[in-house]
Amino acid sequence: MPYLLALDQGTTSSRTVLYDSDGRVIASAQKEFPQYYPQPGWVEHDAEEIWASQEATLREVLGRCGVPLSEIAGVGISNQRETTIVWERDTGRPLSRAIVWQDRRTAERTEAMKGAGEERGIREKTGLLLDPYFSATKLAWLLESVDGLRERGARGEVCFGTVDSWLIYRLSGGRVHVTDVSNASRTLLFNIHTLQWDPELLARFGIPAAMLPEVLPCAASFARCALPGLEGLVVTGVAGDQQAALFGQGCFAAGMAKATYGTGAFIVMNSGKEPVLGEGVLTTIGWQLGNEVCYALEGSVFIAGAALQWLRDGLGILASSAEAEALARSVPDNGGVYFVPALTGLGTPYWDPFARGVIAGLTRGSGRGHLVRAALEAIAYQTCDAIEAMERAGNIPVQALRVDGGAAANDLLLQFQADLLGVPVLRPALTETTSLGAALLAGIGAGVFDLAELRSRSTPERRFEPTGDPSRRDQLRAGWRRAVSLALGWEKPS
């Protein structure tokens, strides 16, 4: 039986998962790597540490599973998106720390561009908004800040890539510099209509074209592995992690949507074969198979499970994220407490890089149970805001929400989400849908199966049906909106 290997490079950890061709997990390994916060609002990774953690998990899985390389039909990659890496083409040496998607250092630059009325034109081409989240201003910042980078970039001596490109470059022994359309569609440099890097955008952001990777569809022959002992593996599938999760959740028809609750929460809806633009939501490429492109609408929530991590590591009021559910259940409701975790600004639908966190509604009776519950509820409120904006944009009501990611283990959160949305929330038995999506794309790329066959597969799931009364829902959402209004623009220079 052919096997498929998935490399899932996330914001806080790297994972490798080996699947059989029916999508069953055979072996997996995971490794965390350091986060760097050199200044308020800055978030960096060391690209070498990303690579080392990914390679370690890859070797661990292969060492443990006993499956010969010859039986692995393809390798899929899913990755944290937008994170920007530059490295020397000849040596593979990173030329700075990677600037992570959460990093806000270019907020004033994007604000100035918005002020100059540049957003509309950029949005029509890329489907995105002017926000520091995306790669272009991060790369522009590096070109201005790293000595000689612009000149070397123009001479073709330096590569730019998102994390998929970086991993492929290293896997191929420095021979291949490519990316896929879904990752390219997160850079603000890629035209989602022509499926090419856009010369006008490159000029606008001052990016030398010679630095950019070649762009391929999501299932293709990306690269052969040249690592010692791993020769023979071929990368045949690549997608940004949120698009991979949409694929892994089987959202193959327009209107199907998923939310991945990890560090952030990413709500993505299949919007069909044509790009649709809408207020406050992103238009992005879900995947491309052959010549067929599936477009998607996306709501991006920057802080979701990370709010629990902050309660754990920053405030020390939680021993582990897993403890959150019991603590939240120790109180009957939020006690009037709302936590807007705008710790790195707010994404959909507010797009305010200057928003900052707010905890509102505290009384003498508020305890850590309320705070933890408010952090969990914030994930659901933010998801609800995003889905509402997507429904308006796509003019398609969401009938059910498929969920996955670390915080999808939390039953209280999922029930609250169903109550708030008024539609069922579905959790698959296997919540590793991101790596599964990468493996499935790799399977298509390797010719193991095709999309038609995947459409006929069904996965067991747990359903959370909406309960509760709509007036309570409206009251809660009104409280949330009031708290959000306090967070907006907090850090804005006057």
Ligand SMILES: Nc1ncnc2c1ncn2[C@@H]1O[C@H](COP(=O)(O)OP(=O)(O)O)[C@@H](O)[C@H]1O
């Ligand atoms: N039981 C839980 N309840 C709520 N949040 C949880 C729970 N378990 C994990 N999390 C949160 O999920 C996140 C990790 O999810 P994961 O999908 O691994 O993230 P990522 O891919 O972004 O690194 C963490 O932010 C953690 O706080």
Ligand SMILES: O=P(O)(O)OC[C@H](O)CO
């Ligand atoms: O690594 P994750 O799962 O938090 O996903 C990060 C997203 O791709 C950022 O856009």
